[in-house]
Amino acid sequence: MLDANEGPTEAQFEFITFSAGNQSFCLEITQIREIRRWTPVTRLPHTPDDVLGVMNLRGAVIPIFDLSARFGLGQTSDNERNVVIVAACGDTTIGLLVESVSEILSVNKSAIQETPDIKSEAARQAILGVISVGDNVVRVVNLDAVLDNDRGAVV
Amino acid sequence: MTKVLAIDDSRTIRNLLRVSLEGAGFEYHSACDGVEGVEQFTEVEPDVVITDINMPNMDGFGVIETLRTGPNRTTVPIIVLTTESGADLKTRARNAGATGWIVKPFDDGSLVSVLRRLTGHVV
Amino acid sequence: MSRNSIRDTFFEECEELLEALVEGLSAMEENTGDMEVVNAVFRAVHSIKGGAGAFGLDRLVAFAHAFETVMDKVRSHDLEVDEALMRLFHRSGDQLADLVEAARDEREPDSETESTILKELEAYLGESDKQDDFSFDALSLDFEAAPMSIEPAEPALRRFELRFRPTAALYANGHEPLLLFDALAELGTLEVTADLSELPEFDAFDPNDAVLSWQLTLDTAEDEMVLHEVFEFVESLCDLDIRVSGQSPEQQPEPEVEDSTAETVTSLAPSGIEAALPQTTQDTVEDARPATAPVQGANEPRGPRPTLRVDLDRVDRLINTVGELIINQAMISQRIEELELPAVSHLTNELEAYKLLARDIQEGVMAIRAQPVKPLFQRMSRIVREASEATGKKAKLVTEGDSTEVDKTVIERLADPLTHMVRNAVDHGLESPDRRTEIGKEPAGTIRLSASHRSGSVFIEIIDDGAGLDRKRIFEKAVEKGLIAPDAELSDQDIDNLLFLPGFSTASAVSNLSGRGVGMDVVRNAVAALGGRVSISSLPGAGTTFTIVLPLTLAVMDGFVISVSDQTMVIPISSIIETIRPNRRDLHQIGTDGRVIAVRGAYVPIVDVAGNLGLASSSNDIGGGVLLLVGTEAQGLAALRVDAIHDQRQVVIKSLESNYGAIPGVSAATILGDGKIALILDPDEVVKLHPAAPVLFTTPQPRTELRHA
Numbered sequence: 005m006l007d008a009n010e011g012p013t014e015a016q017f018e019f020i021t022f023s024a025g026n027q028s029f030c031l032e033i034t035q036i037r038e039i040r041r042w043t044p045v046t047r048l049p050h051t052p053d054d055v056l057g058v059m060n061l062r063g064a065v066i067p068i069f070d071l072s073a074r075f076g077l078g079q080t081s082d083n084e085r086n087v088v089i090v091a092a093c094g095d096t097t098i099g100l101l102v103e104s105v106s107e108i109l110s111v112n113k114s115a116i117q118e119t120p121d122i123k124s125e126a127a128r129q130a131i132l133g134v135i136s137v138g139d140n141v142v143r144v145v146n147l148d149a150v151l152d153n154d155r156g157a158v159v
Numbered sequence: 160m161t162k163v164l165a166i167d168d169s170r171t172i173r174n175l176l177r178v179s180l181e182g183a184g185f186e187y188h189s190a191c192d193g194v195e196g197v198e199q200f201t202e203v204e205p206d207v208v209i210t211d212i213n214m215p216n217m218d219g220f221g222v223i224e225t226l227r228t229g230p231n232r233t234t235v236p237i238i239v240l241t242t243e244s245g246a247d248l249k250t251r252a253r254n255a256g257a258t259g260w261i262v263k264p265f266d267d268g269s270l271v272s273v274l275r276r277l278t279g280h281v282v
Numbered sequence: 283m284s285r286n287s288i289r290d291t292f293f294e295e296c297e298e299l300l301e302a303l304v305e306g307l308s309a310m311e312e313n314t315g316d317m318e319v320v321n322a323v324f325r326a327v328h329s330i331k332g333g334a335g336a337f338g339l340d341r342l343v344a345f346a347h348a349f350e351t352v353m354d355k356v357r358s359h360d361l362e363v364d365e366a367l368m369r370l371f372h373r374s375g376d377q378l379a380d381l382v383e384a385a386r387d388e389r390e391p392d393s394e395t396e397s398t399i400l401k402e403l404e405a406y407l408g409e410s411d412k413q414d415d416f417s418f419d420a421l422s423l424d425f426e427a428a429p430m431s432i433e434p435a436e437p438a439l440r441r442f443e444l445r446f447r448p449t450a451a452l453y454a455n456g457h458e459p460l461l462l463f464d465a466l467a468e469l470g471t472l473e474v475t476a477d478l479s480e481l482p483e484f485d486a487f488d489p490n491d492a493v494l495s496w497q498l499t500l501d502t503a504e505d506e507m508v509l510h511e512v513f514e515f516v517e518s519l520c521d522l523d524i525r526v527s528g529q530s531p532e533q534q535p536e537p538e539v540e541d542s543t544a545e546t547v548t549s550l551a552p553s554g555i556e557a558a559l560p561q562t563t564q565d566t567v568e569d570a571r572p573a574t575a576p577v578q579g580a581n582e583p584r585g586p587r588p589t590l591r592v593d594l595d596r597v598d599r600l601i602n603t604v605g606e607l608i609i610n611q612a613m614i615s616q617r618i619e620e621l622e623l624p625a626v627s628h629l630t631n632e633l634e635a636y637k638l639l640a641r642d643i644q645e646g647v648m649a650i651r652a653q654p655v656k657p658l659f660q661r662m663s664r665i666v667r668e669a670s671e672a673t674g675k676k677a678k679l680v681t682e683g684d685s686t687e688v689d690k691t692v693i694e695r696l697a698d699p700l701t702h703m704v705r706n707a708v709d710h711g712l713e714s715p716d717r718r719t720e721i722g723k724e725p726a727g728t729i730r731l732s733a734s735h736r737s738g739s740v741f742i743e744i745i746d747d748g749a750g751l752d753r754k755r756i757f758e759k760a761v762e763k764g765l766i767a768p769d770a771e772l773s774d775q776d777i778d779n780l781l782f783l784p785g786f787s788t789a790s791a792v793s794n795l796s797g798r799g800v801g802m803d804v805v806r807n808a809v810a811a812l813g814g815r816v817s818i819s820s821l822p823g824a825g826t827t828f829t830i831v832l833p834l835t836l837a838v839m840d841g842f843v844i845s846v847s848d849q850t851m852v853i854p855i856s857s858i859i860e861t862i863r864p865n866r867r868d869l870h871q872i873g874t875d876g877r878v879i880a881v882r883g884a885y886v887p888i889v890d891v892a893g894n895l896g897l898a899s900s901s902n903d904i905g906g907g908v909l910l911l912v913g914t915e916a917q918g919l920a921a922l923r924v925d926a927i928h929d930q931r932q933v934v935i936k937s938l939e940s941n942y943g944a945i946p947g948v949s950a951a952t953i954l955g956d957g958k959i960a961l962i963l964d965p966d967e968v969v970k971l972h973p974a975a976p977v978l979f980t981t982p983q984p985r986t987e988l989r990h991a
Contacts, residue, residue: 046959047849048938049895050946050971058938058951058959063606065951065959067942096941168325171292171333178288213328215321227454236456242332250518258456259515264335277515279461 017116019109019135021142022089022102025077028142029102030109030135035147037090037097039105053079059099061090068099074150075130093147100150109142111135116144160186161278164205166196166222167240168214172263176209179267185274193217197225200233207278208237209261212248220255227256236277240265292333293386297657299326300379304660307368307375314363323371324353330378339385342378345396348403349374361406370402376664439470439501442509445523447495452519459496465512470502495521594690597650601837604640604647605934608838609953611640616955648837652687655733655742658697659684662704666729669708676715676726677708686733688740691836692812696742699805703744703828704729706802711746711826721823723747735834742830751820753777760786767883776882778818782806784918803913807966813839813856836935841962842910843929843954847897852933852952852962853910853922862909862921879909879921886911886919891963894971895947912965920969935962947971 019030020039045057045068054073058065068088072080080086080101088099116133132144163185165176173189180187188203190196194216200208208226212219219239226233236258241248249260259277261270306323309316331346353371355361363371377399384391444466448459466472475497500509506524513522615633623629659681670677688696712718712727719725730745753774760766760780772780780786784803802816809816814832833839841852868880869888878885888909892898909921933952936959938945949964 046951046961047897048942048945048961049897049948055942058942060953060957060959063602063609063936063953065936065938065941065953098941169329169332170295171288171329171336174288174291175336211332213325215325234453234456242328242335253455253515253518256455263332264338276461276465276512277456277458279458279464 021106024102025072042086162186162205165209167211183271223255444498447521473499612955656684682732699808707746711748740832744828747825750822770883845925847892859911
């Protein structure tokens, strides 16, 4: 689709922001399949504690991760507002338990800044970049790093 | 478009011919033995025939003889696909009425150049 | 279609050709005189050679060539097939199969056997055949030196004078002089003059007569040999005279392409055929235009039976969706039951119909994955041959129910256990030829391999007409190995089943075939992994029958729904030998935490499933719960302790690995009627896990360590 008025525009990206471990995160909207209410999962033996278990998503067995625990921010406590974000990366579908979903954020590519030079290599890998929204900093989650469960918790 | 009828009992060879020939802009038809080949010939009316020698039901010589001497004899070029490079087989094929031959394994270039030489097909 | 996928279909085709080869060779054995069979065998080898050549698989080509040449001598009655040659053919077939496999997997095949067989094959070839061999090798060079190569240097132009007079046969063979001239014109600058002197009066003109001849002048930098190549196909169909007339008068180093084309076209218009040429050129150019869009699917080969090749992925996706449909149906059923509708409700009937339809669809979809066992059975003829050669016993294989269809994966995973059992049947089952003659049996034993469908299962039987099981010896051996108490009272059936115990081997003499560390317990586990079971029946003096019963599909499984700690799980019924409600008297404590149960005089360790999975054990009472007796690969018999068995049902198997990864002790998951996921336990792996303290559950561990734990 061509819009003559906009000229050579920058690519717009849409993100869904949410909070986990009292911090703001976001995922690109194209990666998100759906957002569901939290329902009890079937636990898996011998898995790290950020792996909550598996859930039945229309006949598929998908693993649910506690994003807060995954980022080393402690276990997400039980709350009615907790939701599961179902995200897909390639052929893999996973669920992420987060405290709450906030809003849809539409930004230009230039608004995404590089992750500040933080010490932890693992944390740097888990975050693709940051977006400033008012006083707030929203971290762009690197889904690949979350999926990489060989490493256990990311941080 | 120049129509080619390839007769070979090997699916691999048929696949290879299909890729080479369609790539070179031929309309490709195939049959998996001599009897089916002769049937297809009447149906497809190809501009050129490529036939294997060793095939069940009717071998390549049978195909050539049928097409060259039958009631509906034709002068459409018939090219023999052969794994032997011996002079015997070529002489026999030529005597039966073959127009030319391609020695397997063939590469796209030699296959297409032989076909072009015998059919005038422009690539 | 890419070259890679053609390569894949080549190997697929090789499978079929090798199958036809094995079949043809057995038919040859029955009736050596049937030339149709010999032809079929020849063609199979020949087609493999042809395809292999296209992919530059030289070793395969060379071997197939030797094989084919000997077979050709049989075909042309130059060679009689005797027993020795027949055996060589069989071995050559086996070797060819090995070479195909090696080529497919891109590894180096065993060259020792290959060169032995090659030598034997060559021994059947005379001098003249070997020459053939030579000319075949030379053929690939033909291509390297294709006439299209462009010389880097610019050699001088030379002028050739050609006289070309076709015979009628040239036209009859489908040649067209104009096309030959086209080819010449590509080599340089060509002038053509038609000689019409022999053209008869119009009335006397017979189109079948060849009366035209041509005088051609070609200025080219090419060698004379290249000119002869142009006329390669018409040699002996024409009078051809090629003569060098000296240096070309126009010494342009290289005529400009456009110029030369134009010149060719104009000068290529000799009187007589004027009209024909431009016409042809125009037509072909036009014809070539749509070349970028080749006709799709135009008349692909019609096989003997119409079939459809489908990507396995698509089938599996369909199977998956149908699995979901079944789960969905189970969920609806459960919800409706919960409503406790009056019994007269039509809904119950409709629901039942829905259930049947869903099952029908499932069966139909599963059937797509089904394949005949024939190729698997055919492979066994080689095993029988090799085993009888290694043991000095005579054996022949008879197969029944070749066309019985079984899930593709089942067939693949059945190859090893079946190989082992067939080998065993020859090695341990059959008597020596002398012994057989002594007791009035045929010197050659028969191994019968049969497949059939019975009541929703696949039955595969391996039957030998040997001596039958020596139960006394088996019993002694089991006592010797400490597997049973010396005073144990066992039925014949119980004794036979001792064969399946880990660490049991009856081979009293070490033969070439035993001593590989593979016992019947491995066979049993492999079959159990497919959700099947193996049983034995034996009649002294008359032989032994092994029966493998397999489910029709791998997508569903019969399982016990059990509770472990607070979780609902499923365990495959096929892995369970028996369930035991423990009697306190039979339970014993060994050391601080080791517990065993006495089963028929043997002590079997108790494995607490909850503990091994890192779940909180619901009770510390060793007498609580239910014990499931399983045979495991690593530790022999084990009794798995679970809290309760609730139900026995068919469950749809769901992979955990597609979205997560392997979980130790768990083979897959399923979805229960309430929509919740239940894990399916892998008893072998559960036993291997060390009982983990609950604290371990919360500590991330490297996965590799867990897997091998």
